[in-house]
Structures are given as structure tokens and as C-alpha cells.
Amino acid sequence: MADELHDECGVFGIFGDSQAALKSYWGTFSLQHRGQESAGLAVLHKEEITVHKGMGLVTEALKVETESQRLGFAAMGHVRYSTTGESSIVNAQPLLMKTRFGLLALGQNGNLVNGANLRQQLEKEGAIFQGTTDSEVLAHLIARSGRDSFYEALKESLAKLLGGFAFTVLTQDALYGARDPRGIRPLALGRTEEGAYVLASESCAFDAIRAHYVREIEPGELITIRESHIESDRFVSFETGRALCSFEMIYFARPDSRMEGQSTHMVRRRLGEILAKEAPVDADVVIGVPDSSTPAAMGYAKARNLPFDMGLVKNRYVARTFITPNQALREAGVQLKLSAVKEVVDGKRIVLVDDSLVRGTTSRHLIQILRHAGAKEVHMRIASPPYTDPCYYGIDTSRATELAARNMNVEQIRKAVGADSLAYLSLGGLKAGLSQGGWCMACFGAGYPVPLQDETSTPLSVTKGGN
Ligand code: SF4
Structure with a gap:
């Protein structure tokens, strides 16, 4: 029960499935324990991305009614509990942004330790933020990147982030997943019986749609899912030790989830x-x-x-x-x-x-x-x-x-x-x-694996790495 500790969020994504939206709904529903303040779905249907979100539990916030909500070819879902940013609909995710690269839906689990610094810098450069979440920071970094391709802009922007995070990003032609360089927040890859790839904060979401667990997304990995194939890359060149949140194993993750190859139960x-x-x-x-x-x-x-x-x-x-x-x-x-x-x-x-x-x-x-x-x-x-x-x-x-x-x-x-x-x-x-x-x-008391950056995050101990 842990005195009501809360994880920040849960993310889910699927690409290349004729029932992507419905499966995202069920996958997101199975991650409900990771956030109960708001829930959202982004659905790619006929090259358009639409976002549906609301306050409350998945069953209250989302209705899978229209064709685009039920079908879609790719989709992602999100549940949120606020640790940064207010609990309001403007901070509910996925965020939908229109950039020069096209439409972009974005969902995050975790927290940036340099999010406030990056936000201030972006605001000085003229960026206008709608809400108060760290997730918007990544969207603005991508939008303001000088790179010619979306992929390079995404990779460059991810490399600027510090903290514990897992992102899912849906564009009009691909689904991306990225995990922080220490792997503090979890993100796993699964595959449905029909061959579509799936991303989720926890493997219990795969069971909910009869997909099987393939592997963890590696710390610092950027994975691209298109049709039925995947490409793996790194957004940071350095290798650091793994530092998955031990509290996921102690309390947060569902007992039927597997992390780092082990059953949490x-x-x-x-x-x-x-x-x-x-x-x-x-x-x-x-x-x-x-x-x-x-x-x-x-x-x-x-x-x-x-x-x-x-x-x-x-x-x-x-x-x-x-x-x-x-x-x-x-x-x-x-x-x-x-x-x-x-x-x-x-x-x-x-x-x-x-x-x-x-x-x-x-x-x-x-x-x-x-x-x-x-x-x-x-x-x-x-x-x-x-x-x-x-x-x-x-x-x-x-x-x-x-x-x-x-x-x-x-x-x-x-x-x-x-x-x-x-x-x-x-x-x-x-x-x-x-x-x-x-x-x-x-x-x-074992030391922070990622040094704290924002002035609001007073460092207590930044000397030791993950254990
Ligand atoms: S183990 Fe690390 S990431 Fe997990 S709750 Fe503790 S400080 Fe946070």
C-alpha cells in the first residue's frame, strides 16, 4: 500500500493492427494502476491522428464508439497521475502537436530532472506552452530542432533530456519508443498473434491483448516500429549501467508483470x-x-x-x-x-x-x-x-x-x-x-543514478550510481 505512493504514468502503443484503437484501449486499461487522474488515446486512422482524452479512469475518460476510435491502424494510450504539473485536462496525454514534420502524438512516463531548465530556455526562445508537463518540453524541442528529418530531430531532442523517462511517439507513419539512458522507468516490447508490435510500461498490458512479451527496451534505446518490422538505435552514444526503479518491483508494477526477466510476484x-x-x-x-x-x-x-x-x-x-x-x-x-x-x-x-x-x-x-x-x-x-x-x-x-x-x-x-x-x-x-x-x-539512500539539474530539485546525494 506504501502510504499511497503513486507512479507517474503508464504508456502503451501499437502499430500495424486493424484493431489498434480497441487494443490500445484494453492495453491502457490494464495499466490503470499506474495513474487514475486522466486517460487518453491517440489513434492513427486514414493518415489522420485523433486524440481522445478525459479526466478519471480509463472507463470514464474514454469511449470507444466511433469507427476511428475502434479501428485505426496504429494507436497509443496513456494513464496519468500528476507528480509534475497540475491535474487538469490540459495536462492529460497523449499530447497532439502539429509540427513542420506533421502530426505528432506523445505520451510519457516518468520525470525529467532538467525539465524546468529546458522549459525556461525554450520560453526565452519564444515557445508557448499549453500545459505544465515535462512531456511538452520534448514536443517543443522536436518542433524547434534545426534537423531536416523528424527522426534526427527526435533523436537529438531525446539526447537533451535527463531523468527517468519512457516516451511513446506516434506519427503518421511510425510508432517510436524511447527509454532513459539508465532505464529507470520501464518500457517493454511485445508482439500480437497477428504480428503487430506493441510497446507498454508493463508486460501485463501484452496479456490483456493476447500479445507476447518480446524484450525490454534497452536504456538509451530508440525503437521505431513501421508495419511489421522494427529498427533499433541509440539516442545517446554513451553506455551507463542499468538502474531500473527498484520500487517497480517492490510495489508499483502489477504482480502479473515481468521486468528485467523476472516475475514481480x-x-x-x-x-x-x-x-x-x-x-x-x-x-x-x-x-x-x-x-x-x-x-x-x-x-x-x-x-x-x-x-x-x-x-x-x-x-x-x-x-x-x-x-x-x-x-x-x-x-x-x-x-x-x-x-x-x-x-x-x-x-x-x-x-x-x-x-x-x-x-x-x-x-x-x-x-x-x-x-x-x-x-x-x-x-x-x-x-x-x-x-x-x-x-x-x-x-x-x-x-x-x-x-x-x-x-x-x-x-x-x-x-x-x-x-x-x-x-x-x-x-x-x-x-x-x-x-x-x-x-x-x-x-x-543508495545515491541518485542521474544527477539532479533543476533548481527546484535540490540534490541530496549525487555521488553514487545505480546499484
Ligand atoms: S528506486 Fe529510484 S526511481 Fe524508484 S522510487 Fe526510488 S528513487 Fe525513484
Whole structure:
């Protein structure tokens, strides 16, 4: 549950399929967990690109009614949660721009650490921005590039961006996908049974349209999809280590997604097992905070040979009421969102496993709920290390003052949340659980893989690379 941390966005794109728009709709729908504030579709039909977008969930924002919305030959979709820019329709994506190269639809996941600097520079040169998102920066860079071809303009513009990002760009004759040089934000390539190529933030979107996973888009890679063939290129010449956001594995990504060749569900179970070895406790039952902490709780229970049970249930229908990035609403929402199963917790010593503890407000409410339902002891176990540093790459924890582990030690946090004991997974335990690939662990104090640039992004530590 992670104190309601939110990823910035999810992107999807497909090229060369007679039902591209419909498949984009389903693909985007399966990425709903990555953003609930707005949703949009861009559809290429008979050489015209049309964009449909609205506020709210995919099913509220989009209607697949007209022929062009249902069919199309290529399409892309986007879900958004704002971490930069206001939550308003003008910032909903895909953005549609008319440039000297033709029509251009653009969707982004992530955050630029030099977005504000680039925007100021572009404004000085006369660029007029419609909204406040970083995504518009790329569109203006492309439009103002001195290059003769769209492809060269896109490549040159991408090379100016710093941060964690994945872009999908739809033109009148191709779909492009690009991933930041460290691979902080995810982007994967899939293929439908009919042979069309697909791009998505997570592989669960491929399953939704019966496409299969082909591979990850490599850090710094620019992929071009035309008809049924692809071309791969790099928009930066240098090679750096990979630094995929470890929080994708801990919390954000759906449990049925695969990243870096690993099942997120199985990684979460493994983290729970390691946590049990690092921080054992005598108890009667292990419960997880639904839904994202369930695999870690199962892993903890298995490693300790304790029963795992459903001690907390989630009311899934209130989720949308509390998507506004506002602390008061977040706190008020917990009690409506989660409740205890008295028969599971009454009179028991409980291990409560959560995937992360960011602000601590959710944990405090959950422990109160469990005690109110009769829990004798509540031992909190966190399946990730203390979250000490804000994220600047597309996750909504940019205020250091809100981070519990930045301002308190473990004992102080234990007292603040009201647990009988509290323990976190170690950084070494997290690395062991992730097992392969290179990871960003900056929010756990391991150093920022991409130095921060904007004046609004005060650097905390820029010395170490990804892990
Ligand atoms: S700082 Fe944390 S949340 Fe942000 S990209 Fe790195 S691992 Fe992910």
C-alpha cells in the first residue's frame, strides 16, 4: 500500500493492427494502476491522428464508439497521475502537436530532472506552452530542432533530456519508443498473434491483448516500429549501467508483470522470505496489507513456517475518492479503504507485512484498526529498506519532510505507528532479493543514478550510481 505512493504514468502503443484503437484501449486499461487522474488515446486512422482524452479512469475518460476510435491502424494510450504539473485536462496525454514534420502524438512516463531548465530556455526562445508537463518540453524541442528529418530531430531532442523517462511517439507513419539512458522507468516490447508490435510500461498490458512479451527496451534505446518490422538505435552514444526503479518491483508494477526477466510476484515473495530471515518474530499469524504486500507476507510466512491469512480486506470501490495528492484526504481514506477480519486477528500475535513505509500514516491507522479488532500484538515488518530520500524520477515523494525514515530512527517510527516491534529489510537484503540486473535504490539512500539539474530539485546525494 506504501502510504499511497503513486507512479507517474503508464504508456502503451501499437502499430500495424486493424484493431489498434480497441487494443490500445484494453492495453491502457490494464495499466490503470499506474495513474487514475486522466486517460487518453491517440489513434492513427486514414493518415489522420485523433486524440481522445478525459479526466478519471480509463472507463470514464474514454469511449470507444466511433469507427476511428475502434479501428485505426496504429494507436497509443496513456494513464496519468500528476507528480509534475497540475491535474487538469490540459495536462492529460497523449499530447497532439502539429509540427513542420506533421502530426505528432506523445505520451510519457516518468520525470525529467532538467525539465524546468529546458522549459525556461525554450520560453526565452519564444515557445508557448499549453500545459505544465515535462512531456511538452520534448514536443517543443522536436518542433524547434534545426534537423531536416523528424527522426534526427527526435533523436537529438531525446539526447537533451535527463531523468527517468519512457516516451511513446506516434506519427503518421511510425510508432517510436524511447527509454532513459539508465532505464529507470520501464518500457517493454511485445508482439500480437497477428504480428503487430506493441510497446507498454508493463508486460501485463501484452496479456490483456493476447500479445507476447518480446524484450525490454534497452536504456538509451530508440525503437521505431513501421508495419511489421522494427529498427533499433541509440539516442545517446554513451553506455551507463542499468538502474531500473527498484520500487517497480517492490510495489508499483502489477504482480502479473515481468521486468528485467523476472516475475514481480516472485521477487516480492523472495523479499518477504529474506525479511523473515533478517527480522524473525514469534507470532500466531502473518497478514499482508492488501493487495501489493500479499506476496511479501506469503514469503515471510513460508520462511517462518507460520500461517498466512487475510486479516485485512480492502474496499476497492473507494480507491478513486482518494487519488488527489493531498495528505488530509490520504489519512481520512485509510479507514474507509481497509478493515480487519476480526476472526483472523482477535486475540492473536500478528506479523503485519507491508511492502514499504513512506510517510507512516497508513501504518498507524492499520495498527489501530487491528488493535480495535482485538489483536494482542502487532509486529510490523517492511519488505524494503527505510525510505529516506525523495524520488525525482517520477514518483510522488518529492518532499523530504514527509518521509518518516528521513526524520526519525526505527524506534521513533515504531512508537509513532504504535507497533509492538518494527523492522525493515536491509539494503543488502533488497539487493539479494532483486538478484539480477542494475537497480535504482536512491530513495533507500543508495545515491541518485542521474544527477539532479533543476533548481527546484535540490540534490541530496549525487555521488553514487545505480546499484
Ligand atoms: S528513487 Fe526510488 S522510487 Fe525513484 S526511481 Fe529510484 S528506486 Fe524508484
